[in-house]
Structures are given as C-alpha cells and as structure tokens.
Amino acid sequence: MEEYMKKNNYGITLIALAVTIIIMLILAGVTISALTGNSGITTQAKHSKTKNELAAYKEQIDLFIADKKMENEEFDEESLFSGKNTLRYNTQNENETGTIKTICPQMKNDYLKRLEIKKGKAILDTKDVTEIEIARSLGINVNPYEISEDGELISSNGNLLLIDTNGTLELPDTVITIGEGAFANTASDGIVLRKVIIPYTVKEIKQNAFNGNNTIEEVEFQTKSGKGVTKIGDFAFANCTNLKSIVIPDTVTDIGSDAFYNCSNMTNIKLSKKIKQISYEMFHSCRALVELNIPEGVTYIGAGGIANCSALKKLVIPSTLNSISDNVFYGSNSIEEINIKDGSGFVYENGMLINKNRTNIYYLSESAVNIETFIIPQGITTLGANLLRNNKIKKVVIPSSVNYIEVDFFTSNVDEIEIATDNPKYIVSNDAIYSKDKKILYMYFSKGSEVTLEDGVTTIGPKAFKNARASIIKLPQSVKELSAYAIYTSYVKKVVIGENINNINRYAFYACDLDLEMKKNNYYIWADGLLYNKDKTKVIECTKNLQQVEIPEGVVEIGDNAFQSRGSIKNIKLASTVSKIGNGTFAGCNGFVEIEIPSKVTVIGTNCFESTNNLKKIVIKKEKESIAGAPWGNRYGDRAIEWNSET
Structure with a gap:
C-alpha cells in the first residue's frame, strides 16, 4: 500500500509539472504575441x-x-x-x-x-x-512608376509622371533598362518631353523607347567610371524630329536598326568609339546631317544606313571598314567629300566609291551621273540599288562581268539597256532583262500600255515591273512563281494569273492597289482585295488600298506581312477562328488606332505591329502574357496592350 502511494504521488508530481510547463508556454506565447504580433x-x-x-x-x-x-x-x-x-x-x-x-x-x-x-x-x-x-x-x-525586379522601367501611363513640367525626364538611378516604348510619343498623352537625362546605371535602351517624340531637343547620357548605356535598341530615338545633336558615349557597343530614323533636324552626332557597325537604316532620313565621322572599329555599314541624308556633304570612312551593303547612300546625293583612312577596303575615284578590287560600286557622285549614257566599267560584278537616282541618264551599257543587278539600280528615265552578248547571266529582249535561258524575268522597262513577255518564262523576279507603265498585266501560262515585290508598281490596276502559278511569295503585291483575276488556279483564291490559299484558311496578302477589312470565319492564319504598309486601312475585324498572326503582319498600318485580338489566337509574330504609329490600343481576349512576345514591335510598348479574358 505504501509502495502504491509513493508511485501515485510521483505520478501526480509529473502531471503537475507538465501542466505547469503548458501554462507557462501559453503565457509566454501570449506575451510574445502581445509584443510582436500584428497588433503587438x-x-x-x-x-x-x-x-x-x-x-x-x-x-x-x-x-x-x-x-x-x-x-x-x-x-x-x-x-x-x-x-x-x-x-x-x-x-x-x-x-x-x-x-x-x-x-x-x-x-x-x-x-x-x-x-x-x-x-x-x-x-x-x-x-x-x-x-x-x-x-x-x-x-x-x-x-508612381513601375520598375520590374530586374530594374526595367516598363511602358505604363504611371511612368509618364517622371516627366516634369519643363519637359525634363531625369530617370532614377534604380533603372537598369528603359523598356520597349516606355516614353514613345508622349505628346499623344498630352505630355511634352524636351530633355532626357539617362543615369549611368542604365545599361540598355530598348526598342521604340523614345520613338515619335518630336519635341525632344536634348539627350544626356551620364557615365561614371566606365559605366553607362551599352545598348540602344531598334527605333529607340526614331522620329525625334526636333533632336538637333547627340553624343553617344563610348560605353555604347551596340546601336540597333533605325535607331535615329527620321531625326530630320539632327545636324551633328558623335558616335561611340566601341561600335562595330552602322546598322540597317540607322541614320535614314537624317536630312540635316552635314558631316558623319564613322569611328575606327566599325567594319560594316548596313542597307540604308546613311540613306536620305540629303544635306550630307562630308563622310569619313575608317581604316577598319571592310563591308558596305546595298542601298546605303540612297537619297544622299549631296556628298562632296569622302575621306578614306589608309587600310580601308574602299577607294573613291572618278566620282565613284568602289571596293579596292573594283567589283562593286557603292556611291556615284553628281558629276559621275550627269551624262546621258552610263557605261559600267568592265570588272564590276554587282549593280546595287538606287545608284543612278533621278538624273538625265537614258542609256546604260552593262559589261560581261556583271552577275547581279538590282532593279532599283535603274531610274524610270532609262529607256535603253545594252548588255554585252558574252554576259553569261543576262540578256535583253523586247525591252526586258531575262536570264540567259529566258526562264526568269528580271526587269521589264518598256513604257508601253501593254506587257508582252517571252513565252516560256517561269519566274517573275523581284520588282520586275517597277518601271513598267501598263495598267493590266497578263502573265503567260508558263509562269509558276512570283518573287517578293514582283508586281511593285502604282500603275498596274489588274493582274491576270494563270492556272500554273503555285508559288506567290510574300510582298509580291507590296504597295499595289489592284485586282487579281485567277484563271482556273488550283493553289490560290482572291476575294475583296485579299489573296488566300485555295481552302481560304490563310490570308496571304492584301492587294488593295482598303479602308475596312473583315476577315471571314474559317480563316485560321494571317500570313507574314500580309497587311504590311496598308496605311489606308482604318479598321480591321478578325474572325473568331484566327489562331495565328504572322511576323510583321500589320507593320506600318498607320491607320490603325485600335485592334481586337480573338481568344483563339496563340501566336503573334515578331514585329507584328512595328511602325503602327497610331495604334495605342491592342485588346486581347486572353489572360495576361498568355501570348509570348508582347508588345510585338508596337511603339507604345505594354501600355498599349489590354489583356481581357472576360470580354
């Protein structure tokens, strides 16, 4: 009994201890909560x-x-x-x-x-x-402004508050990247932007960041201990028509295409010493630029890189330059002085800028083209675009060495072309340039009202009818392919396509305003200004300057560049069945103010909305970011996009 009582007392003691500990923990918890909780x-x-x-x-x-x-x-x-x-x-x-x-x-x-x-x-x-x-x-x-976790200042209406009442934008040093379209055309939002101060913390200025700001007068790039902007994106400062001068710091290594496109009042620019190329159309239409000093280290000038710089008088070419694309100097007809540093792969003689082995012509001075007959020197292999420009040249003589001709080499003034009989690639016949076997039409230069082509031609080359004046083109039954820009002319109003054409490349009817007549063709169908595949599930190209477009139900794809540069279109309604929109499909459609993307769309191609300068509202009937690639080249960036899955 005594032993039992001892055991029982021991048990009570353990229970009491446990209870005491629990009570103490509860009290401690209450105390901690009272001190540190949300209301502590x-x-x-x-x-x-x-x-x-x-x-x-x-x-x-x-x-x-x-x-x-x-x-x-x-x-x-x-x-x-x-x-x-x-x-x-x-x-x-x-x-x-x-x-x-x-x-x-x-x-x-x-x-x-x-x-x-x-x-x-x-x-x-x-x-x-x-x-x-x-x-x-x-x-x-x-x-008030939106910066992503990785330091990107995105395109949003709130970010426009960073611009003060004097029109100065001084970015905070927390910004690492200026997002796509972040400050594009702020005037359309009632905000005037005159001066931009970019801190050294910014590494990249993305595509369209300041595109269309025609009030910007000054851009200041700040640097510190070798730090600063390294990359300027495509169209970043395009159409900043009041920007007169700019100094690109030596921290910059990459400047994108069209970066300063149509900065039409820019008279002076100092380039970074670290860039390697003048990109595609980088200074296109900088019409007030008088002198351009291309820094050492630059090895390449892209197509249109210095085009339409109509006031340009002096050009300095570095010793490192070894490649120049076609059409670089189109419209830059006032260049009087070209200084070429020793070591460069080019020479300037007799009014011609040519490569040292004398196979390519890149620029012709006014004195070189102020003649009626232009004789291409033997040894030249390539005739690039827009070299002759508008002048009094009526006849061009082409030697046997030429193996590549851009149709844009010729102007509409040329009415006679002579090609050496021993040229292995080209032949002239009935006011047209053909391949030697007459299977490919390269250029039709007759100014007559009717088009007469050789029987047996199978391919219509790029811009083949650019200099034609006929209003109707009837293609022979032998034709199977239309190349890009094949029917590139404002004169033609109707094209008759035969049953054997099975390959119509994109841009085939670029900038045309014409009807198509399809004769028993098994591959294509045309209706209401639109070219479709035979089962009408894909829009291939728009051929007319329409104002209203309604894509019919059943269409699932709108092809690459199908409506590119159709600025006349004010409104387009997409079928609910559309699931894919191609690359550059609506690029340059400046008549667009708003577009609605159906819920079945899963793909929108690269630069689909590039240069749609008035498109400020893209309504997408889907969850946010459910389609990759936004804003698809739109100059206003993400602030133009409204995701709405409930609409």
Whole structure:
C-alpha cells in the first residue's frame, strides 16, 4: 500500500509539472504575441515610429512649399522636384543648390534613397504593405512608376509622371533598362518631353523607347567610371524630329536598326568609339546631317544606313571598314567629300566609291551621273540599288562581268539597256532583262500600255515591273512563281494569273492597289482585295488600298506581312477562328488606332505591329502574357496592350 502511494504521488508530481510547463508556454506565447504580433506592442511601436517619421517629412515638405509661395507668388508647386541628389523649382536662384535633405534635414538614409518629390508631390518607393497604408493615410503617393525586379522601367501611363513640367525626364538611378516604348510619343498623352537625362546605371535602351517624340531637343547620357548605356535598341530615338545633336558615349557597343530614323533636324552626332557597325537604316532620313565621322572599329555599314541624308556633304570612312551593303547612300546625293583612312577596303575615284578590287560600286557622285549614257566599267560584278537616282541618264551599257543587278539600280528615265552578248547571266529582249535561258524575268522597262513577255518564262523576279507603265498585266501560262515585290508598281490596276502559278511569295503585291483575276488556279483564291490559299484558311496578302477589312470565319492564319504598309486601312475585324498572326503582319498600318485580338489566337509574330504609329490600343481576349512576345514591335510598348479574358 505504501509502495502504491509513493508511485501515485510521483505520478501526480509529473502531471503537475507538465501542466505547469503548458501554462507557462501559453503565457509566454501570449506575451510574445502581445509584443510582436500584428497588433503587438513592438509592432505598434514600429508602425508609430514609421508614421511619425513620414508625417514629419510630409509636414516639412508642405512647409517648404508654403514658404516658397509666400516668397514669390510665381512659384509653381508642380515645378518642385527633389531627391537624393537634386533640388529644383521654377523660382530657384541661379546659384542655389540642394537635395531633399535641404527640405527635410533629419531625413534618415533609408528614406533618402526612397522618398522623392516630383511635381510637388511626396513619393515613396516601397512594397511594404503597412508602409504603403501609412504613406497613403498621410497623403504621400506610393510608387508612381513601375520598375520590374530586374530594374526595367516598363511602358505604363504611371511612368509618364517622371516627366516634369519643363519637359525634363531625369530617370532614377534604380533603372537598369528603359523598356520597349516606355516614353514613345508622349505628346499623344498630352505630355511634352524636351530633355532626357539617362543615369549611368542604365545599361540598355530598348526598342521604340523614345520613338515619335518630336519635341525632344536634348539627350544626356551620364557615365561614371566606365559605366553607362551599352545598348540602344531598334527605333529607340526614331522620329525625334526636333533632336538637333547627340553624343553617344563610348560605353555604347551596340546601336540597333533605325535607331535615329527620321531625326530630320539632327545636324551633328558623335558616335561611340566601341561600335562595330552602322546598322540597317540607322541614320535614314537624317536630312540635316552635314558631316558623319564613322569611328575606327566599325567594319560594316548596313542597307540604308546613311540613306536620305540629303544635306550630307562630308563622310569619313575608317581604316577598319571592310563591308558596305546595298542601298546605303540612297537619297544622299549631296556628298562632296569622302575621306578614306589608309587600310580601308574602299577607294573613291572618278566620282565613284568602289571596293579596292573594283567589283562593286557603292556611291556615284553628281558629276559621275550627269551624262546621258552610263557605261559600267568592265570588272564590276554587282549593280546595287538606287545608284543612278533621278538624273538625265537614258542609256546604260552593262559589261560581261556583271552577275547581279538590282532593279532599283535603274531610274524610270532609262529607256535603253545594252548588255554585252558574252554576259553569261543576262540578256535583253523586247525591252526586258531575262536570264540567259529566258526562264526568269528580271526587269521589264518598256513604257508601253501593254506587257508582252517571252513565252516560256517561269519566274517573275523581284520588282520586275517597277518601271513598267501598263495598267493590266497578263502573265503567260508558263509562269509558276512570283518573287517578293514582283508586281511593285502604282500603275498596274489588274493582274491576270494563270492556272500554273503555285508559288506567290510574300510582298509580291507590296504597295499595289489592284485586282487579281485567277484563271482556273488550283493553289490560290482572291476575294475583296485579299489573296488566300485555295481552302481560304490563310490570308496571304492584301492587294488593295482598303479602308475596312473583315476577315471571314474559317480563316485560321494571317500570313507574314500580309497587311504590311496598308496605311489606308482604318479598321480591321478578325474572325473568331484566327489562331495565328504572322511576323510583321500589320507593320506600318498607320491607320490603325485600335485592334481586337480573338481568344483563339496563340501566336503573334515578331514585329507584328512595328511602325503602327497610331495604334495605342491592342485588346486581347486572353489572360495576361498568355501570348509570348508582347508588345510585338508596337511603339507604345505594354501600355498599349489590354489583356481581357472576360470580354
């Protein structure tokens, strides 16, 4: 019995101990919760501290604004911008400097990095939910601009607030990349952009970033210890028609195609010493540019790279240049001086810029083409586009050495072409250039009202009818293929296509306004200005300058470049059955303001909306980012896209 009582007492002691421990843990938990929980003492103390600090800063900012209004009635509250390194406003004395600490002297370093004043408004950069609530309760704005986690300033309406009332855009140093179309054509949003200051932290300026800003006057690239922008994307500063001068820092290694396209008032540009090429149409239509010094290290000039620079007088070519594409100098007819550094692969003699082995002509001076008969020197193998331009040349004599001819080499003034009989590739017959076996038509240059082609021709080459004047073209039954740009003329209004044509390349009817007559063709069908495949499931190309287009039900694909440069189209309705839209399909459709993409679409091709300069609304009936590749070349970037799966 005694032994039993001992065991029983021992058991009670263990139970009591366990109960005591549990009670102590509960009490400890309550205490910790009271101290650290969402409504705990410690947490509340932190919240109170944050609120007091932000309230003090807000009060100091309001007092600063009130003082400035009392000092000068012309003070504009919206002109006040301040941050870690800046302080500026419209009534500021010339020698007055400062930072946000001038306004808030006791500001802590944490807020010094995150609290700014823009257009007179306090703005806090934070993602903390509680801090957001506190800031908003005090009248402090939160995150007015959108920067991704990897530092990309995306295209959004909120980001346009970064532009101050003077039209200055000074980007925060948290930005690493300026996103596609981020500040394209801000004037269309009622915001004038005059000056851009790009901090050294920015590494890349993406496609269309500033495209269409015809009020930009100055772009300042900041560098620090060798750091700065390294890449400028396609069309980044295109159509900035008021930009007069720009200095590209030596940190830049890559400048994309059309980067400065149609900067028509730019008179001077200093290029980075680290670039390797002048890209495709990089300076196209820079009509005020007088001199261009291409830096050492550049090895290649792309097609149209210096085209339509009509005021260009002097060109300096580096010793490193070893390749020039076709059509580089089209429309740049005023070049008087070409300086070529020793070691380059080119020479300039007798008014001709040619390669050293004298096989290619790249530029002809005014004196070289101011004649009626132009004789191509023996040894030349390539006749590139737009070399003769509009002049008084009536006859061209081509030697046996020529093995490649661009139709655009000739102007419409040329009415006689003579080709050496021993030329192994080309022959002239009935006002046309054919392949030696007369299977390929390269160029038809008769100005007659009717087109007469050799029997047996199977292929119509690129731009073959560009210089023709006939209104109707009846292709022989032997023709099987139409090359890209085959019917590239504004004169032709009707083309009769035979039953044997089975290969119509994209762009075949580029920039045409014509009807097609299909005679028993087993591969294609044409209706209401659109060319389809035989079962009418794919739109291949638009052949007319339509204003309204409705894609019929049953069509599942709209082909590459099908509507490219059809600026006359104001509205297009896509069939609900469409699932694929090709590359460049609507590029250059400047009549578009809005387009709706059906829910079945799963693919939109690269640069589908490139140069659709007025397209500011792309409604997509799908979940956000469910189609890859956005914004598909649209100059306004993501701010033009409305994802809507419930529509």
